[in-house]
Amino acid sequence: MSTRSFKILLSLLFGALLVLPLTMQAQLFQLNGDAIDLGDDCYQLTESLPSEAGSVWRLEQIDLTQDFRVNFQMNLGCQDGNGADGMAFAFQPISTTIGTGGGGMGILGVSPSLAVEFDTYTNGNYNDPSYDHVAISRDGVIDHDFDLAGPETIIDGNNNAEDCTEHEVHIFWTAISQTLYVYVDCVLRVSYTGDVIDDVFGGDPMVYWGLTSATGALHNVHSFCFEYIAETELEDLSMCLGEELQVNLDPDAGDYTWFPFDGVSDPSIPNPILTPTETTTYTVQVNGNTCGFSTTDEITVFVNSVEVDLGADVEICGGTSTTLTAVEAPDAGTTFAWSTGETTNSITVSTPMIYSVTVTENGCSGSDEVEVLALPTLTNTADTLACEGGTVFFDGSEYAVGGHVINYTSAQGCDSLLVLTVEPVSVSIGAVNTLPACFGENNGSIQSAVVSSPSGAFTVTITAEDGTLLSDTALTVGTHTYTVTDNVFGCTDEISITVDGIDCSTECTTAVPTGFSPNYDGINDVLLPVYDCDLVEWSIYDRWGNQVFKTTDPDQAWDGFSEGKKMPLGVYAYSLQIIHPNTGEQLRYAGNVSLLR
Numbered sequence: 001m002s003t004r005s006f007k008i009l010l011s012l013l014f015g016a017l018l019v020l021p022l023t024m025q026a027q028l029f030q031l032n033g034d035a036i037d038l039g040d041d042c043y044q045l046t047e048s049l050p051s052e053a054g055s056v057w058r059l060e061q062i063d064l065t066q067d068f069r070v071n072f073q074m075n076l077g078c079q080d081g082n083g084a085d086g087m088a089f090a091f092q093p094i095s096t097t098i099g100t101g102g103g104g105m106g107i108l109g110v111s112p113s114l115a116v117e118f119d120t121y122t123n124g125n126y127n128d129p130s131y132d133h134v135a136i137s138r139d140g141v142i143d144h145d146f147d148l149a150g151p152e153t154i155i156d157g158n159n160n161a162e163d164c165t166e167h168e169v170h171i172f173w174t175a176i177s178q179t180l181y182v183y184v185d186c187v188l189r190v191s192y193t194g195d196v197i198d199d200v201f202g203g204d205p206m207v208y209w210g211l212t213s214a215t216g217a218l219h220n221v222h223s224f225c226f227e228y229i230a231e232t233e234l235e236d237l238s239m240c241l242g243e244e245l246q247v248n249l250d251p252d253a254g255d256y257t258w259f260p261f262d263g264v265s266d267p268s269i270p271n272p273i274l275t276p277t278e279t280t281t282y283t284v285q286v287n288g289n290t291c292g293f294s295t296t297d298e299i300t301v302f303v304n305s306v307e308v309d310l311g312a313d314v315e316i317c318g319g320t321s322t323t324l325t326a327v328e329a330p331d332a333g334t335t336f337a338w339s340t341g342e343t344t345n346s347i348t349v350s351t352p353m354i355y356s357v358t359v360t361e362n363g364c365s366g367s368d369e370v371e372v373l374a375l376p377t378l379t380n381t382a383d384t385l386a387c388e389g390g391t392v393f394f395d396g397s398e399y400a401v402g403g404h405v406i407n408y409t410s411a412q413g414c415d416s417l418l419v420l421t422v423e424p425v426s427v428s429i430g431a432v433n434t435l436p437a438c439f440g441e442n443n444g445s446i447q448s449a450v451v452s453s454p455s456g457a458f459t460v461t462i463t464a465e466d467g468t469l470l471s472d473t474a475l476t477v478g479t480h481t482y483t484v485t486d487n488v489f490g491c492t493d494e495i496s497i498t499v500d501g502i503d504c505s506t507e508c509t510t511a512v513p514t515g516f517s518p519n520y521d522g523i524n525d526v527l528l529p530v531y532d533c534d535l536v537e538w539s540i541y542d543r544w545g546n547q548v549f550k551t552t553d554p555d556q557a558w559d560g561f562s563e564g565k566k567m568p569l570g571v572y573a574y575s576l577q578i579i580h581p582n583t584g585e586q587l588r589y590a591g592n593v594s595l596l597r
Helices: none
Strands: 008-013 016-021 029-033 036-039 042-046 053-058 068-075 086-092 114-119 133-138 149-153 167-174 179-184 187-193 206-214 222-230 237-240 254-259 280-288 294-304 314-317 322-325 335-338 346-349 353-361 364-375 380-387 391-394 397-400 402-409 415-435 445-453 458-463 478-486 492-499 534-541 547-551 570-579 586-595
Touching: 042 053, 042 206, 068 206, 086 222, 114 179, 133 179, 133 187, 149 187, 314 322, 322 364, 346 353, 380 391, 391 415, 397 402, 397 415, 415 478, 415 492, 445 458, 445 478
Parallel strands: 237 294, 314 364, 380 415
Antiparallel strands: 008 016, 029 053, 036 042, 042 222, 053 206, 068 167, 068 222, 086 114, 086 206, 114 133, 133 149, 167 179, 179 187, 254 280, 280 294, 322 346, 335 353, 353 364, 391 397, 402 415, 415 445, 458 478, 478 492, 534 547, 534 570, 570 586
């Protein structure tokens, strides 16, 4: 089912999946010999003393047909030249009390077993290399002539691993290929692929796993801290439609991504709520925080639903009955709860009312309801609507606006007389008033009163002669079609509207002479501006800002006098205010003029 698995426990609680993180508590591990629990998931296998031996074994076996992953911080001590002997990570099916002393790092002679040795001492009788090394061996044989993989330096590019430093160790077991990978400080050091289950463990995939260490005359502190263990796969579960599954995975494992996203409350967290509406296989991918290793697992959530369909509403003739059936061919153990109190799959009813049933099957429930209607044997009435001049279909026949008497026979054979009234739908355009548009612009508008009864909801479209759609506040010059459509019944009314055009240009031609000479020689004796718009006012001011002339008469010129006094030579300011005859826009022009003598 899965390609990777996670450090979780599974249980089913009130129909929801409860997945609990597996913390490395002491009761989950067997400590032997000189091994001690340091707390916070950390263990010391040996002190830096001669002839120490310690081991830590997981109490529950794992299944090598499933993926397995563990990573821990490993410290091989601080003494280099006089340090010994290292530690081993191992799988074995024998017991949780195994551990040996001496230079065998606690795994020497343990058979059957598959071990990863982290050896920090050169033993010539085991053909050890001169550097601190890692190798994969089997059956407690640590002579490197018989290694399955290695030896290689424990730390990439460094011969010494007894450096008082915590080193990151990742061990992966991939079940599908039966491959064991060993990473140190995120670098692959050794790996082995082989038929481990059959060749090493005689076909039995159930094994214990743990870490062992030992010292001899030379010694070191050997300790480790668990960071993450993935030894239990996600189990497929069942749920009822409409329920929820709460998943809780280890929040410290890394960054989570759930696929598919549908039915996942948050696909980026370790504890989403799953609410699939159909059977779904979810894949969860975890990208590790330390080395970025990615692991995946799958969980299939089987969604069980109980389909209950009482069918369409039922019509019965007066004095007759009908049978209601909840489920066709129900499974054994299925229960039924009708609104009438009956508990059988089918019930027979004769009273017009709404009937409901709840069906429970394999712990899940479904419901439905149906209304039983009594057809009258006396005269009945019905009302419907149609557009003016239109028709409606009733019981397979077409009827116009007005009243109709119909002899009606139901499918159940009940005869009755039906009076059908088809009322008209009214949609019309009332008073229409258009405002003109500027030539070449679309700023014309229309004001109208629209009546649409009984719905009161309508849509207005205005179409130009070329088919362009316009709005009622953006009309162009011309004749347009104004259409009103009832939104519910589709009835329409339309008229033609004409939008007049006006010249809305704001340009006004103006000209004011730059000077004049009121010397009575008949040439340029007065000052009079030229313009083609309507005058509001024009005024003359001396250089101190005093008004010396003002008029609203378009024909009145300034003769160079103010209140009967001849004004001196100089430069005077003028202000000319005019108004556009079509748009009503007021424009102001100002400048200077010279008075000469």
